[in-house]
Amino acid sequence: RAKADGRGAWRFFEPAMDARMQERRATEIALRDALEHRNFTLLYQPLLDVGTLRVSGFEALLRWRQPDGTLSLPATFIPLAEETGLIVQIGDWVLREACRAALAWPGQMSVAVNVSSVQFRQPRFVDQVRDALAESGLAPSRLELEVTETIMLQDSAVVVAQLNRLRALGVRIAMDDFGTGYSSLSYLRSFPFDTIKIDRSFVRDLDARGDARAIVGAIVGLGQSLGMRTTAEGVETEAELAGLRRVGCTDAQGFLFSHPIPPEDVPDFLASTASAFPAAAE
């Protein structure tokens, strides 16, 4: 009993910092292991044209497969992957895998890939994108890279140069989670994104709250005058979709249409939407 107390006391005085660092180190090792053993997987969530309800493409969403078969969400491991720099290798795998998957989809359907600002900052990033396209044979116009406002925290000349190098490859660029981060509008002038993705927090209250409607309307208007598409994320209800249609939002994504699905379910999903919305069948 005394001995156990002694050990407990010793553990108690072990610096808390150390325990946290050990846990992070263990997660880092597990992340490396996951890369090596292909324990990451991508789910795909459809993007639809608001006017026709045609599927225009899918966004690739990363999952980490655990030994018990469950899939961990990005929020639980992306921050550590960014801190350790492992996001660069993980992101490279995501790019290759997403381009390869998109090649199996019909026509001009595009794939959207999320890019961490840590990954974006690497001078080699443009080469990674070029290699992923070349290896898969996917047309660059079918790839859309989603960046967030955090990339704008860097020297803007460097950011604009990097975005222009990506644009020169023929890929499209979307500003993800618009309005939630470092929301200076001036960067929309310095760099013409192809798409503005309106964060779910604004979409959610669209049918109930006038202020949400005003914000979404303003973003859509901004997109229209700057020649950018506007995609509403997190659309869950018919009322939200009706609201988006009213303000002229061009694209939508959310549980109303589909949760993120594994790649093997994509053909069935496309077949079922084609019959649900004949306009989509073409």
Ligand code: C2E
């Ligand atoms: P995001 O890019 O804004 O992706 C949209 C998130 O909203 C996804 O969460 C998606 O599952 C979720 N979502 C979609 N429709 C609805 C809806 O109707 N209602 C609700 N409540 N949620 C909806 P997820 O998959 O957990 O991803 C979270 C974030 O993790 C993404 O946000 C993105 O920033 C990041 N992420 C995902 N995959 C990658 C990746 O491959 N690389 C990097 N760097 N980040 C990624």
Ligand code: MG
């Ligand atoms: Mg995204």
Ligand code: MG
């Ligand atoms: Mg988003």
Ligand code: MG
């Ligand atoms: Mg979001």
